[in-house]
Amino acid sequence: MSEDEPLVSVRGLEVALPDLTRKPLFGKAPPIKILDRLDFDIGRGSILGIVGQSGSGKSTLGRTMLRLIEPTGGTIRFAGQDISHLGEAALRPFRRQAQMIFQDPMSSLNPRHRVSTIITGPLRLNGFDRVKERAAEALDHVGLPRSFLSRYPHELSGGQRQRVGIARAIAMRPQFILADEIVSGLDVSSQAQVLNLLEKLVRELDLTLAFISHDLSVIRRLCSHVMVLYRGRIVEHGPVETVFDRPQAAYTRELLDAIPLPDPNQANWLA
Amino acid sequence: MNAFLAIRNLSAILRGGSQRVLRSVDLAVEAGEVRGLVGESGAGKSMIGKAVLGILPSAVSIVEGEILLDGRNLLAMPQKERRRTIGTVAALIPQDPLTALNPSRRIGRQITDRLVDILGWTEANASARALELLDEVQIQNPQRVMASYPHELSGGMRQRVLIAAAFAANPKLIIADEPTTALDVTVQKQILKLIREMQARHGTAMLFVTHDLGVVSKVCQKLSVLYSGKVVEDRAVSEFFAEPRHAYSKALLAATPKYTDPFASLLPVDEAVIASVDAEVKAADREWRHV
Ligand SMILES: Nc1ncnc2c1ncn2[C@@H]1O[C@H](COP(=O)(O)OP(=O)(O)OP(=O)(O)O)[C@@H](O)[C@H]1O
Ligand SMILES: Nc1ncnc2c1ncn2[C@@H]1O[C@H](COP(=O)(O)OP(=O)(O)OP(=O)(O)O)[C@@H](O)[C@H]1O
Numbered sequence: 001m002s003e004d005e006p007l008v009s010v011r012g013l014e015v016a017l018p019d020l021t022r023k024p025l026f027g028k029a030p031p032i033k034i035l036d037r038l039d040f041d042i043g044r045g046s047i048l049g050i051v052g053q054s055g056s057g058k059s060t061l062g063r064t065m066l067r068l069i070e071p072t073g074g075t076i077r078f079a080g081q082d083i084s085h086l087g088e089a090a091l092r093p094f095r096r097q098a099q100m101i102f103q104d105p106m107s108s109l110n111p112r113h114r115v116s117t118i119i120t121g122p123l124r125l126n127g128f129d130r131v132k133e134r135a136a137e138a139l140d141h142v143g144l145p146r147s148f149l150s151r152y153p154h155e156l157s158g159g160q161r162q163r164v165g166i167a168r169a170i171a172m173r174p175q176f177i178l179a180d181e182i183v184s185g186l187d188v189s190s191q192a193q194v195l196n197l198l199e200k201l202v203r204e205l206d207l208t209l210a211f212i213s214h215d216l217s218v219i220r221r222l223c224s225h226v227m228v229l230y231r232g233r234i235v236e237h238g239p240v241e242t243v244f245d246r247p248q249a250a251y252t253r254e255l256l257d258a259i260p261l262p263d264p265n266q267a268n269w270l271a
Numbered sequence: 272m273n274a275f276l277a278i279r280n281l282s283a284i285l286r287g288g289s290q291r292v293l294r295s296v297d298l299a300v301e302a303g304e305v306r307g308l309v310g311e312s313g314a315g316k317s318m319i320g321k322a323v324l325g326i327l328p329s330a331v332s333i334v335e336g337e338i339l340l341d342g343r344n345l346l347a348m349p350q351k352e353r354r355r356t357i358g359t360v361a362a363l364i365p366q367d368p369l370t371a372l373n374p375s376r377r378i379g380r381q382i383t384d385r386l387v388d389i390l391g392w393t394e395a396n397a398s399a400r401a402l403e404l405l406d407e408v409q410i411q412n413p414q415r416v417m418a419s420y421p422h423e424l425s426g427g428m429r430q431r432v433l434i435a436a437a438f439a440a441n442p443k444l445i446i447a448d449e450p451t452t453a454l455d456v457t458v459q460k461q462i463l464k465l466i467r468e469m470q471a472r473h474g475t476a477m478l479f480v481t482h483d484l485g486v487v488s489k490v491c492q493k494l495s496v497l498y499s500g501k502v503v504e505d506r507a508v509s510e511f512f513a514e515p516r517h518a519y520s521k522a523l524l525a526a527t528p529k530y531t532d533p534f535a536s537l538l539p540v541d542e543a544v545i546a547s548v549d550a551e552v553k554a555a556d557r558e559w560r561h562v
């Protein structure tokens with residue numbers, strides 16, 4: 001494994017799931033392709049933005065890269081190892097190295113656990129020491145007071161919950177984080193804080209990041225590269241400046257035009 | 272002035288504490304008007320919406336103030352009357368479209384429930400109304416969607432369903448709590464357009480909670496800026512964007528991203544400004560304890 005080998009390398013990736021909406025009364029549902037022949041690499045220490053409209057397959061791609069879904073075709077390599085079809089036991093070391101922060105903070109945090117248990121639970125499972133301290137430090141990192149350790153998820157605002165999800169992931173000190181729409185519920189200040197934090201972690205801890213978002217301002221600010229998905233295929237992939245300044249695909253143009261700028265006179269925006 | 276919703280001097284505290292989460296809030300929404308409510312995460316935006324709808328968490332108690340709905344103070348009504356009043360005139364488009372729908376019940380049921388349970392409609396009338404509304408929010412094949420479960424719909428479709436449900440009983444006031452934050456920009460644009468059309472057609476007063484000033488500039492006529500449970504600015508949208516008055520609003524607007532200018536944006540709100548607005552909040556708290 002060489003230093004300049006990409007951390008994540010994806011070739012010909014396909015995911016097909018049973019299409020339950022077309023399931024006959026008896027027998028199996030026909031498969032529907034959600035991801036179709038994807039090829040891309042994520043270099044160590046880089047930040048890849050993944051954008052695309054609702055239903056284009058972003059979350060499915062994220063879940064497949066983390067092997068929460070087994071691909072139906074193609075390969076995924078992580079740090080040189082083919083993880084496409086490994087079983088749960090063989091995946092254990094990978095599970096610690098690759099963390100996901102979810103789109104929907106309410107359903108990914110156990111409502112019956114306090115924030116402290118939510119963060120220390122996975123740490124204990126993975127044999128970390130000083131778990132309490134690590135949990136407190138993780139809250140510092142995401143800008144939440146340590147007193148929040150004793151709160152339950154329902155005692156937090158939407159944005160605070162989202163930050164607890166981030167704290168839980170970074171407490172594990174992983175090599176790779178996949179973040180799925182983690183700042184869309186945050187105000188600009190908290191967004192800036194979280195983005196600065198992620199940038200710092202990428203820099204200092206040699207973290208590699210894949211960042212799913214529909215907010216192009218955020219992608220532009222944070223990412224070195226961006227990939228645009230459309231109906232399960234990559235329609236555009238390249239350095240952020242190139243893709244945003246000279247979008248090749250009509251869909252990317254459409255995405256850029258749909259951003260509401262803070263200006264009541266932006267011509268006919270809602271027309 | 273015929274404010275349909277008038278919140279006056281509303282303060283709320285957390286159980287066991289003396290800190291206020293809402294600090295003498297004044298806020299009005301006139302009939303047929305859309306008022307934006309912005310502020311950072313944890314400022315108390317959802318709390319205000321919940322106070323109006325009478326669904327505050329039990330840990331929060333209101334210690335002073337009035338919530339007037341069509342001139343009648345909700346806080347002075349007996350519990351039962353309050354619930355009925357709110358149920359007949361107000362509705363919510365919730366913050367989280369992913370969890371707002373019950374995963375194990377069909378869409379149709381979830382729209383008709385309120386009509387049947389709170390307003391006493393017959394099942395047949397309620398179903399007819401639900402179909403009509405799904406059509407109005409431009410859902411193709413409403414019959415089929417009525418029979419679907421939430422996981423069978425995309426995020427955008429689920430949000431359309433929630434909008435349909437909110438408008439079902441012809442409410443005079445809708446509280447929209449970040450109705451588009453979970454959607455991508457192209458779907459967001461369609462949904463904002465839909466909300467504006469529905470709101471204008473039905474003449475509904477709307478309190479639109481968001482953290483996105485870009486969205487405010489497109490859908491609202493008035494705007495309240497909330498910081499730490501305190502309203503620091505209350506303006507017409509056109510004036511606000513021309514010249515915000517409060518230092519915090521100015522900093523917030525300056526920090527709002529424009530994709531064309533990536534490096535000038537997404538800086539946190541200026542720390543000096545935060546310190547000064549924190550001091551302002553503290554001063555207001557000291558004064559408050561003395562009255
Ligand atoms: N378990 C499943 N069974 C069948 N179809 C599914 C399943 N999960 C997702 N899909 C479909 O796969 C497509 C991609 O879904 P995915 O959640 O990956 O999209 P997304 O790009 O993350 O969208 P969003 O921006 O709304 O989160 C959608 O059309 C969805 O309906
Ligand atoms: N049940 C509760 N018990 C204790 N504190 C609570 C409870 N619910 C909310 N809070 C606190 O009250 C404050 C206001 O929360 P609220 O949900 O109104 O914020 P918000 O402005 O809507 O934020 P966001 O943009 O993140 O949704 C937050 O600091 C939150 O931690």
Ligand SMILES: [Mg+2]
Nearest residue numbers: 058059060103
């Ligand atoms: Mg998704």
Ligand SMILES: [Mg+2]
Nearest residue numbers: 157158316317
């Ligand atoms: Mg909220």
